[in-house]
Amino acid sequence: MITPTIPIEHYLYLSILLFSIGAIGVLLRRNAIVVFMCIELMLNAANLALVTFARYHGDAAGHIYVLLVMAVAAAEVAVGLAIMIQVFRLRRTVDVDELREMRG
C-alpha cells in the first residue's frame, strides 16, 4: 500500500510564501505591534523550513534548532513588548510614522 505523502517542495513554497508575507508586512504596516507580528511570521517561516529540511535530511539537529529559535523569539517578545509599552505610555500611540522626534 502506498501512503500518500506531501512532497518537500510544498512545504518550501509555503515557507517562502509566509516569509514574503511577513517581510512585505514589515515594510507596509505602520502599527508597531502588527510589524512585530509580521517579523514573528518571518521567524516561523524559517522554523517551518528548518523542520522540513530536518525531516528531509533525516537529521534530528534541525528539530532542536527550531526549539532554540522559539526560545530566542520568546525572549525577543519580552523585550519588544516592554519597549512598546514604554512608547505607548509616553506617546499614546505605537504608530511608527508618528514617532519622528529625530530627523535629518
Add this chain to the structure above:
Amino acid sequence: MSITLADLAQLLPVWILVATGLLLLMYEVFANQADRSHYANISVVGFVLALWATYSSLGSGTAYLFGQGATAPLILDGFARAGSLLLLSGGLIATLLSPAYAKNAGHDTGEYYALIVFAVVGMMVMVMAGDLMTFFLGLETMSIAVYALTGLRAGDARSIEAALKYFLMGAFATGFLLFGIAMVYGATGSVALVDLARFLSASDSALSANPILLLGVVLILIGFAFKVAAVPFHMWAPDVYEGAPTPVAGFMAVGVKAAAFLALLRLVMVALGSVEAAPWLPMLRWVSILTILGGNLMALSQSNVKRMLAYSSVSHAGYAMIGIVAAAKGETTAGNAVLFYLTGYTFMTLGAFGVLAFLERKEGGPESERFGAYAGVGFKHPAMGAAMVLFMIALAGMPPTGGFFGKLYLFSAAIRANELPLALVGIAGSLVSVYYYLRVLVHFYMREVPEPGPTPTATRSTQLSLGVALSAALILILGVFPSQWVQVSAKAVASIAAATF
C-alpha cells in the same frame, strides 16, 4: 555532542562575565541604595579578570568545544581569543564611560551594567561560533541586551523611540538571517561552517544548480549588512545612535559592529572564500562602495554631533567591508587588516563618544548636541579637548594614530586583491571625512564661547576620565607601535586558515 569539564574550563572568560552579570543583578536587589557607585566597579573588575584570562590563553592552540573537530559549535582558536580581547576592551571602556552619565540620566542601576556584560558574552560567542546556529544564538544574546540598553532612559522620548526603531529593524534583520540559515541547512544538511565550505568547494556547478543555497547565503549577508548598518540597510543607525544614552551609542557603534564583522570574516574566510567568482562578490563590493560614499556624504550635512558620529560609523563599516571583499577573494593579509582596523576603530569611536558623554548637560536635549553647543570647550577642558583632537585625527585616518595604519593595511590588502577601485573609493571617502571631523575641532577651539550663553557643564568622574585616557593611549600606541598588534592579529587570522578542513 559531548560536554566535558575540560571544555567548560576553556570558556573561563565567558564564565567570569556571566558570574559578574549575575552578581550585578543580585547586588541590585540586596545592596543598600547608597552603594550605587559600586556597580561600575564590580563590572570593571569582571572585565579585567576576563581580559586577563583571555590574554593568558592567547598562545594556546585551537580548542574545539562540545563537538568533534572543526564542526564543533564553539571553536576557540587564536582568532576567537584575539577578537574576545578586542570586544572585552570595548565593554570595559564603555563601562568606564557610563557611571557619571547614568547618574545624570537616572539609569544608574545594576541591570544597566549587567546588560553590557551579557551583551559582551553574546559577542564572544559570535566570534567563537563554528556553526551558523551558535552564531545566531550569540547574535541574539547580544542584540536583546542592546535593545534594552538603548531604551533605558525610559522617560526620554528620543531614547524610547530609538529603542523601538532599533528593536524592529534588528528583529527584521534576524528574520532574514534565520531564514538564510534555514536555507543553507536545507541545501547542505548541516549548519557548520566547514561543511558549507566542503559543499561549496566540492563542485563548481554546486551554486548555479542550487538556488536554495544561493538564496540562503544572500539572506545571511543581508542580515549582516543590517547589523553593521551598511548602506542601503543603514536607515535605523542615525536615529538610534542619537537617541540612545551616549555611552551605549558608543558601545553599539563599536561592539555590535566589531562582533558582526569578526563573525562575517570567519564566515568568509572559512566558507565563502572557497568559491571562484562567487555571485555574492559584486553584492559585497557594491555595498562597500555605497556605504563609504553614503556614510561620508550624509555625515557632511549633519548639525548634530552624535548624528554625525553615527554616519561616520556607517562609513567605517564601508571601509571594513573593503577588507571583507578582499578576504572573500582569498587575499591572506585582508583578515589581518580587518582585525587591526576594527581595533583602532573601537578605541577612537568609544573615545569620541566618551568626550561627548563628558560634555553632555544634565537636561540634555537635541540642542546641547549641536556643533554650536561645543564652542570653545577645547580651552575650558584642555585634557578632554586634546583627547578629542586625537580621536578626530584617528577617525579621519591621519598619522600618528591607529586609524592611519588601519586604513593603510585595508587599502593595500584591497590593491593586492586586484580591487583598486575599492581602494580609491575608500581614499576619496577618507578625504571627504576630514572636513566633518575637523569641523568638530573648529568648534572646540576656534569659536568664541557665547557670552553668557550656556556652555556644556562637564560631569566630572574619574572612571570617565580613565576610560577616555585609556582609549587615547591605546589609539596612540596602535599608531606609534603597530607591529605588536599586527603580529598578534596575523597569528590570529592564520589560525582560522589553518583550521579549515
